Amino acid sequence: MDRYHEMLMFEALSERPSLAAAARRLNVSGPTVVRAVTRLEARLGVPLLQRSTQGVVLTKAGAAFMADSSRILREVEMAEASAKGLHVQAQGNLTVLLPLLFSRYVMTSLLAGYMDAYPQVKVFTHYDDRFPNMNEEGIDVAVLVGHLPNSSLVARQVGHVRSIVCGSPGYLEAHGEPAIPEDLKRHKLIGTQASRGSVHWDFQDQGQHNSIKARSRLSCATVQAAIDATAHGAGLTRCLSYPLYEYFNSGRLQRILQPFELPALPIQVVYRERRKASMRVRSFVDFMVEGLREHPAMRPDAL
Known part of the structure; x- marks a missing residue:
């Protein structure tokens, strides 16, 4: 089995860390997935999974390899879609990080509108009031409050809060x-x-x-x-x-x-890629930037 297919087997554990569930997702046998992960661990020289009677969990090395595998597989998917002429339509999985209360008061209607506009995109939302490591955590887009640390992230400001x-x-x-x-x-x-x-x-x-x-x-x-x-x-x-x-x-x-009051803090829609950003990332960013810039919560000085 080549490295691409081993990576595909391992990435199937991302939605649910279960070897049996990964096998069903790929429509292969459980032993096939086990052998693929075993070969990966042997070649890399590190354990990727911790196995127990309760199932499996990713090790630290496994989590990092999962994030890289997901990114590489998305790029392969994008290349194939582009070659087939499918790049004009947003589709696939999108992982998004949102501040908790911000999601409740501001993002809910925008998320619903995006899902209606782009029915072939499946959105996985995470809620946390922190600055993530987007590469390691496999996050495609984040809405962040505050000034960004020095990074290679692409940020588009949509307003500010106080x-x-x-x-x-x-x-x-x-x-x-x-x-x-x-x-x-x-x-x-x-x-x-x-x-x-x-x-x-x-x-x-x-x-x-x-x-x-x-x-x-x-x-x-x-x-x-x-x-x-x-x-x-x-x-x-x-x-x-x-x-x-x-x-x-x-x-x-x-x-x-x-x-x-203290100086205002910017609210920014942040993503990792610029020219290489997939259609689903670009569509989500553009939709959210337009919607957030019109939202009254982004203009606290007008309240």
Whole structure:
């Protein structure tokens, strides 16, 4: 068996790490897949799978080889499709990373619209508020908040967000609106459990940074829970602006301390290839860039 087919056998484990499932996916026998993986491990000199009574999991070397195999096989697929004249139509699998709350408030309708427009693309979405290693993790496109580290990634900016302090109209009427960040120490502050009973919020005043550290009256498990508690009058919280635009538009929350907010953070649609990007990557990037640039959550200064 040549290396391409061994790689194909191994890549079949990507959707579900099960030798039997991989065999069914390829319509071959289980021993055929086992022999292919065994030959790969022998030639590479490293274990790719850890086997147990519960099934198999990828080793660190296996995960890295899986990412490279997936990329190489996609390029082979693209070359064949181009030769056949199929490159004009987006098709195949697409792996996307999205921030969690950003997906809920901004991306859901856009994803649905893309799936309608490109029915032959199968999208696998992952949700995490971090900067991924897109090559090692096999991620095709990511929506990222913040400035990118130096990298070879291609980024298209779609808007920006800010860290905003807010409270409900009822709470602000009862307790008064803070005029400067230092006034927050006299208010009921809502943080998350990650802050461990206190908040540490950064502000700027005429270009100078200053920090406010105070005990929180309520610590929530998630940012969404903190927003909901704030909307019900439990106190003041601070978070990125994109989950808040509906609350501001409906009057459930009010923005405060706006002159002291930190500089805006860019939101960018990021992908790995430029000229070599497949039609499914280009179609997804173009669709999302156009949709996100029109979304009100991308313009917090207009709220």
